Structure formats: structure tokens, C-alpha cells
Amino acid sequence: xxxxxxxxxxxxxxxxxxxxxxxxxxxxxxxxxxxxxxxxxxxxxxxxxxxxxxxxxxxxxxxxxxxxxxxxxxxxxxxxxxxxxxxxxxxxxxxxxxxxxxxxxxxxxxxxxxxxxxxxxxxxxxxxxxxxxxxxxxxxxxxxxxxxxxxxxxxxxxxxxxxxxxxxxxxxxxxxxxxxxxxxxxxxxxxxxxxxxxxxxxxxxxxxxxxxxxxxxxxxxxxxxxxxxxxxxxxxxxxxxxxxxxxxxxxxxxxxxxxxxxxxxxxxxxxxxxxxxxxxxxxxxxxxxxxxxxxxxxxxxxxxxxxxxxxxxxxxxxxxxxxxxxxxxxxxxxxxxxxx
Ligand SMILES: Nc1ncnc2c1ncn2[C@@H]1O[C@H](COP(=O)(O)OP(=O)(O)OP(=O)(O)O)[C@@H](O)[C@H]1O
Ligand SMILES: [Mg+2]
Numbered sequence: 147x148x149x150x151x152x153x154x155x156x157x158x159x160x161x162x163x164x165x166x167x168x169x170x171x172x173x174x175x176x177x178x179x180x181x182x183x184x185x186x187x188x189x190x191x192x193x194x195x196x197x198x199x200x201x202x203x204x205x206x207x208x209x210x211x212x213x214x215x216x217x218x219x220x221x222x223x224x225x226x227x228x229x230x231x232x233x234x235x236x237x238x239x240x241x242x243x244x245x246x247x248x249x250x251x252x253x254x255x256x257x258x259x260x261x262x263x264x265x266x267x268x269x270x271x272x273x274x275x276x277x278x279x280x281x282x283x284x285x286x287x288x289x290x291x292x293x294x295x296x297x298x299x300x301x302x303x304x305x306x307x308x309x310x311x312x313x314x315x316x317x318x319x320x321x322x323x324x325x326x327x328x329x330x331x332x333x334x335x336x337x338x339x340x341x342x343x344x345x346x347x348x349x350x351x352x353x354x355x356x357x358x359x360x361x362x363x364x365x366x367x368x369x370x371x372x373x374x375x376x377x378x379x380x381x382x383x384x385x386x387x388x389x390x391x392x393x394x395x396x397x398x399x400x401x402x403x404x405x406x407x408x409x410x411x412x413x414x415x416x417x418x419x420x421x422x423x424x425x426x427x428x429x430x431x432x433x434x435x436x437x438x439x440x441x442x443x444x445x446x447x448x449x450x451x452x453x454x455x456x457x458x459x460x461x462x463x464x465x466x467x468x469x470x471x472x473x474x475x476x477x478x479x480x481x482x483x484x485x486x
Contacts (some may be wrong), residue, residue, distance in 0.1 A: 151210070152177045152301050152332035153198060160193055160208035161230075167193040169356035171207070175334055177300075180327045182343035183336040185353035188454055191305070191336040196230045198303045198334060212300055228303030237279035238338070241270055241289050244278055248293050264292040269318040283310030291319060295326075301303025302326065304335040308342050320346055342446045354452040368443040372450065375399060375440040376420060378411045381433035387410055389426055395419030412440065 153175035160168040168190045175181045183191045196202045197209060200216065209216045212225055235244050246262045265274050268288040273281075278289065287310055294302055302323075308316050323333050323346060337343050343350055344364060351361040360367055380386040390396055390411055394421050399412035415423065427434055441449070 150176055152179075152212055153181075153334065154207045154208075154210040155194075155211065158194070158197065158204045158209055160190075160202065160204050166198075166356050168204070171353075171356075171358055171359065173351055173361060175332060177332050178327055178330045179349060180323060180333040180335070180347045182347035182350040183353060184338065184340065184343060184448065185425065188355075189353040189452075190356040191353055192230050193445045195228070195303050195305050195334065195336060199226060199228055199230060201230065208216075211285075225300035226303065227294040227297035227299035227301075228305075229290045229294065230303075230305040232283075233286055233293060235278045235281075235286060235289060236278060236361045240267060240275045240277055241281075241292075245293055245296060249296055252297065254296070260296060267295060267318075267322050268292045269315060284312060284315050287311060288315060288319065291322065295322070300331060302331055302333045302335075304333065306336050306338070308337055308339065312384070316342070317337060317452070340442065340448055344442075344444055352448060352451055359451045360447075364444065367447045371396075372443070372446065373414050373416050374443060374446050375412055375414050377438055377440055378413065378434065379436035380411065380427060381407060381435065383409055383411060385430065386432050387425055389430060389432070390423055392418065393423045393426060396423050445476055 151174055153173055155171050155173040158168050158171040158173075159166070171190075171194060183194065185191055193202070197204055197216075198211060200211075203216075203218050236247060239247060242261055242265065242347055245264060246258075247330075249261070262271070262274070265271050268291050270285065270288055270292065271335070273285065278286065281289065287307055291304065291307060307323075311319060323335075335346075349361070349363050350367065351360050352367075362367075378386065378390075387398070390413050391398055395415055397414040399414060409485075413420070413423070424434060424437070424479055438471060439446070
């Protein structure tokens with residue numbers, strides 16, 4: 147048992163019939179951290195979060211929550227709150243009534259000031275007396291978080307809490323979670339978006355088909371001398387293309403030249419080779435107007451760790467096509483809040 151850890155999992159396995167949802171999971175989450183779980187659909191995120199919440203029990207392995215062993219024969223460690231899939235709400239009750247009912251079910255004598263405060267923290271004060279039947283997905287998510295806050299948890303477990311949130315809602319939720327972690331609450335949450343996790347978490351665990359393929363600080367994930375795809379726009383595309391083709395350690399993306407007027411150049415290169423190419427361009431009197439990774443280093447690491455090879459090359463090809471096609475740039479720049 148380790149008192150510094152809010153979660154300590156060793157060899158956790160969970161099956162649903164023939165489906166192995168979790169396959170020997172090891173996980174350490176230190177107290178007071180915001181830990182992100184990420185992985186493709188069906189990777190096992192919700193299953194793992196349900197175990198942390200005590201909604202299910204592992205078939206085998208050892209899981210300690212807040213320093214206490216869990217399982218069929220152990221007591222509820224207490225101090226854990228959150229939701230998986232989506233928060234359960236009473237549609238015919240208002241937001242305020244939902245929170246009061248949940249608090250009463252838990253046996254809390256939460257005063258209305260506590261409920262008002264929780265509603266304000268998640269930005270739902272204006273709709274506090276509206277029935278939740280008409281709530282949007284983002285509003286439900288926020289109310290679910292407010293319900294969890296009322297329990298004053300030491301471990302907060304949230305399944306895709308940013309799902310359906312508009313940018314203002316996301317900012318609210320990020321603020322709440324960051325403050326809670328500052329006060330010592332441990333947060334374990336799942337997301338499909340590396341940019342959300344980057345904004346919130348100091349560490350992540352990547353799951354793929356029920357296994358941990360990475361667990362550690364985000365910086366460690368983004369680092370490494372992985373070869374990335376970069377998109378370059380220069381003052382002289384034709385000469386830039388010739389120099390890139392001859393640069394050691396640099397690979398031109400398939401079909402990068404000539405298409406769409408040859409304006410953008412996409413190359414695959416590790417950072418030192420890219421540096422040398424940029425120096426070479428400048429030395430040759432070619433101005434570099436734009437240089438950016440086609441996908442962020444974190445997303446590239448995520449894709450490399452989780453995608454099957456065939457899908458990866460297909461996806462990379464598509465991204466390269468998009469990156470060299472100016473008509474796709476605007477569409478890509480749009481925020482994608484829904485359907486994460
Ligand atoms: N109650 C269940 N009955 C049968 N199979 C289940 C059940 N819950 C999960 N599974 C299976 O376990 C695997 C892991 O599912 P889980 O919901 O944990 O994935 P996830 O990472 O949360 O996916 P998503 O990103 O789609 O939410 C999947 O193959 C899923 O079909
Ligand atoms: Mg899920």
C-alpha cells in the first residue's frame with residue numbers, strides 16, 4: 147500500500163463474456179494530480195473508470211483506491227465521486243432539485259448555499275431552476291460535475307467531461323478541475339482529445355485494446371526523436387522542394403510537389419534533420435513563411451502508439467493530402483467541440 151497514491155492498480159483484468167476489456171492494467175496516480183486516460187473507442191477507458199468508481203469489480207488483479215484495497219469483499223473506501231458514460235439525472239426535476247435529491251440520497255444535509263456554489267462553479271446558475279429534460283449534452287455534463295463536487299471527493303472520476311462543452315463551458319470545467327487539484331483532490335478523467343489533456347493534465351495513460359501502451363508525464367510522450375510530418379511554406383516552392391529532396395534525413399511526403407500549385411511542402415523528418423533543412427533554405431536565400439507540424443507531437447505520439455500500421459499510413463496519407471490542399475486549411479482550423 148502506498149499512501150502517496152490515490153490509485154494503484156496492478157494486473158487488472160476485466161472481461162465481458164469473450165471480450166477482454168482490460169488486460170493486465172498497471173496504473174499509479176499520485177494524490178493531487180489530474181491524470182488523463184486516452185485511447186481509441188473500445189480501448190477500456192470507461193471500464194477502468196467504472197472500476198475506480200466501484201461500479202464494477204475487476205476479475206483479477208489488485209486495485210487500491212485512496213490507500214484502501216477494493217474488491218467484492220472490501221469496504222467502500224469513500225471519498226470517490228464522478229460518473230461514467232453520462233451523468234444520471236432526473237429529467238422532470240430542475241438542476242437545483244437534482245443536486246438536492248442526489249445529496250439527500252447520499253445522506254448529506256447539503257445546504258442550498260452549497261448547491262448554489264456548485265452550480266456557479268460549473269456555470270449553470272442561470273438555468274438552476276430549469277428542468278433538466280431540456281438540457282443539452284454540455285449542460286448535463288456540467289451538472290454531473292456539480293453533483294460530483296457536492297460530494298467533496300478526494301478522488302474525482304470523470305468520463306469524457308469535456309464532451310459536448312462549448313469553449314466557455316470547457317474553460318469553466320478546466321478551471322474547476324485545476325482548482326480542485328490545487329486543493330489536493332485527485333482527478334482521473336478520460337478524453338478523446340489530446341489538446342484537452344494537454345491543457346489539463348500533467349500525466350496521461352494511453353490505453354489500446356485493454357492494455358496500457360504509455361503511462362507517464364505528457365512531456366515524456368511528446369519528447370523523443372520521433373519523425374514527424376511538417377508543412378512548410380516558402381518564398382520559392384520549387385527550389386525549396388529540390389533542397390528538401392536532397393537533404394539528409396528528410397523524406398518528402400508522397401506527391402507533395404506540383405499539386406495545388408506546389409505551394410506547400412510536406413516533409414517527414416526528425417528535429418535535427420528539419421533544423422538542417424531550415425538552415426539550408428535560409429542560406430540559399432529562400433524565406434520560410436510558415437512551418438508547423440501536420441499533427442501536434444502529442445497527437446502523433448498517440449497515433450503511433452495506438453493505431454494499427456495500415457490505418458496509420460492511410461491516415462497520414464490523408465493528413466498529408468489535407469496539409470497540401472489549401473482548400474482544407476480553413477476547415478481544419480475550425481474548432482471541433484461536438485462529438486469528441
Ligand atoms: N457492459 C458491457 N458488456 C459487454 N461488453 C462491454 C461492456 N462494457 C464494455 N464492453 C466492451 O469492453 C470494451 C471496452 O469498452 P469501454 O466502454 O471501456 O471502452 P472506451 O475506451 O470507454 O470506449 P469509448 O471511447 O468508445 O467510450 C469494448 O470492447 C466494449 O464493447
Ligand atoms: Mg467510454
